[in-house]
Amino acid sequence: MGSSKNGYWDLMARYLKGNLSEQEKNMLSQWVADHPDNKETFTQIRKIWEKVPNPAESYHPDVAKGWKSFKFRIDSEQGLYDDEVKVKEIKPNKTSLWPLLMRIAAVFIMLAGVIYFVNNWLAQQDEIRWVTRQNETKLYHLPDSSQVWLNEHSELAYSEDFNVNNRVVFLKGEGFFEVQKAEGKRFTVYTETTKTEVIGTAFNINAYDNEQVNIQVVHGKVAFSLKNADNSVFLEPGAEGIIQNDQTVVQTIENLNFRAWQNKQLVFNNTRLDLVAKTLEDYFDVQVHINNPALANCRYTATFDHPDINEILNILTITGNLSYDKQGNQFILNGQGCD
Amino acid sequence: MVEQSQELLEKLRQLKNSDEEKFIEFLFKLFYAPLCKAVYNIVFDRDAAEDIVQDVFVKVWHKRDRLDLSQSVKAYLYRSAFNTALNYLEKNKKKVMLDDVLLSRTNQSSNLTEESLNYQEIEQKISEAIAQLPPRCRAVFTMSRFEEMSYQEIAQTLGISVKAVEKQISKALQQLRKRLRVYIKHLISFLFLFFNIF
Numbered sequence: 001m002g003s004s005k006n007g008y009w010d011l012m013a014r015y016l017k018g019n020l021s022e023q024e025k026n027m028l029s030q031w032v033a034d035h036p037d038n039k040e041t042f043t044q045i046r047k048i049w050e051k052v053p054n055p056a057e058s059y060h061p062d063v064a065k066g067w068k069s070f071k072f073r074i075d076s077e078q079g080l081y082d083d084e085v086k087v088k089e090i091k092p093n094k095t096s097l098w099p100l101l102m103r104i105a106a107v108f109i110m111l112a113g114v115i116y117f118v119n120n121w122l123a124q125q126d127e128i129r130w131v132t133r134q135n136e137t138k139l140y141h142l143p144d145s146s147q148v149w150l151n152e153h154s155e156l157a158y159s160e161d162f163n164v165n166n167r168v169v170f171l172k173g174e175g176f177f178e179v180q181k182a183e184g185k186r187f188t189v190y191t192e193t194t195k196t197e198v199i200g201t202a203f204n205i206n207a208y209d210n211e212q213v214n215i216q217v218v219h220g221k222v223a224f225s226l227k228n229a230d231n232s233v234f235l236e237p238g239a240e241g242i243i244q245n246d247q248t249v250v251q252t253i254e255n256l257n258f259r260a261w262q263n264k265q266l267v268f269n270n271t272r273l274d275l276v277a278k279t280l281e282d283y284f285d286v287q288v289h290i291n292n293p294a295l296a297n298c299r300y301t302a303t304f305d306h307p308d309i310n311e312i313l314n315i316l317t318i319t320g321n322l323s324y325d326k327q328g329n330q331f332i333l334n335g336q337g338c339d
Numbered sequence: 340m341v342e343q344s345q346e347l348l349e350k351l352r353q354l355k356n357s358d359e360e361k362f363i364e365f366l367f368k369l370f371y372a373p374l375c376k377a378v379y380n381i382v383f384d385r386d387a388a389e390d391i392v393q394d395v396f397v398k399v400w401h402k403r404d405r406l407d408l409s410q411s412v413k414a415y416l417y418r419s420a421f422n423t424a425l426n427y428l429e430k431n432k433k434k435v436m437l438d439d440v441l442l443s444r445t446n447q448s449s450n451l452t453e454e455s456l457n458y459q460e461i462e463q464k465i466s467e468a469i470a471q472l473p474p475r476c477r478a479v480f481t482m483s484r485f486e487e488m489s490y491q492e493i494a495q496t497l498g499i500s501v502k503a504v505e506k507q508i509s510k511a512l513q514q515l516r517k518r519l520r521v522y523i524k525h526l527i528s529f530l531f532l533f534f535n536i537f
Contacts, residue, residue, distance in 0.1 A: 009509035016508075017483065017490060045512050048465075048519065054485045055466045056376035059385060063371050070367060070393055074400050 149176040176262040197223040214242040287330040294337025380481035428474040468518040480511035
């Protein structure tokens, strides 16, 4: 039994890469149909194959650092640094007072320089500030190689000593954060009203309205609280925290498209047409009007990457009983509607 | 992954003839990160992965005069990296340890009751299961799955037969399924949810 069963494992291995001949395909599907256990095995293998996350996913090698040490390695092999070694070997054969005085002078000049720089450095500790304009979203890299996408009309600030002892940033507007782990150093995002603490994770904060800040967690754990409060709530992937009238509310993420501005993807999962329309209005900055109230009940499931509004509406007209007219900046949806 | 566009080849030729250092810099900046990631999936140690890839580039630098650009440079780099990685594991003979990043995830929560399994814990289990595969088997599996290489390409890279590649994959699948049996239901439902939402 062992060898024949192994035969099917080999077939499955080939199946996963689409390498099966017609005959082998038939053999495999016959085997799958033969017994529920076989079917289960086959499904499990397919799932493992499809869904197994890449262990190197969160690993971002530092190319600049790598290049530096590589360059140093080949340069020293080529003897570019030999000169320095030789200089040391030459012994002065005559001592005169001038070189000594010059050396003393050089030491003083260097000391003065160091003091000047340290002073400057202490005095500066400046803030670094990134600002996006209207209709502009931008990806920024923090010194700890965390990434921040800023939505339009947003601002992110951090001080120059970011990542020295801790990692603190200040956000206005909306940002999507992908935070790298850094030797246990916490990463804190302040908005005018809230404080969010993480170690390494990805999440979205919308703080356009300081009275209603919300955060959605994609992966990792996040501690979320009012700015000056001690008690934070812990949010897990798929959860959303909302600050409302100084209260923190936790719920599962309602709007599937909370990060559409960042990943340029619109997802509708059995979504009512009125919500689809609202999403399109927000994303494309247009108006979408539904002519027949019953039409709002229709539900749609689709995913659009780098969406285009005409393309989306065209697809909706194919899949549903609906048509649309465009009048200037407004799209008008017509159709029979659903129960 | 072994394919090499005509444009890239032209660019490499040009650089190699005009400025060898620019040539190696170009190669390095293009392939350092992807190679590190590929090697990491075999040795599961970031420092080791970076050392190995550094060695590969030093080797390329040494034999730059004899480098045959009509053969795919990319294939050459991957072959060299994978073989160096396998040698490294053999020499060190230690079990592959998950590096700190992965380990810190396990420590966070150790009570794996059915309800408390979250995405990261499952991911952790899968990484552990991959790390426990024998080195050659792990290399073949990760190359096939994450480097998007065909069995033919893997066979060429590692200098083994296509049949042997298939055998390793089937072995990997059997072991992964055995080790992940308990979590597999979660894997299916949770990842299904996860990928649907995000």
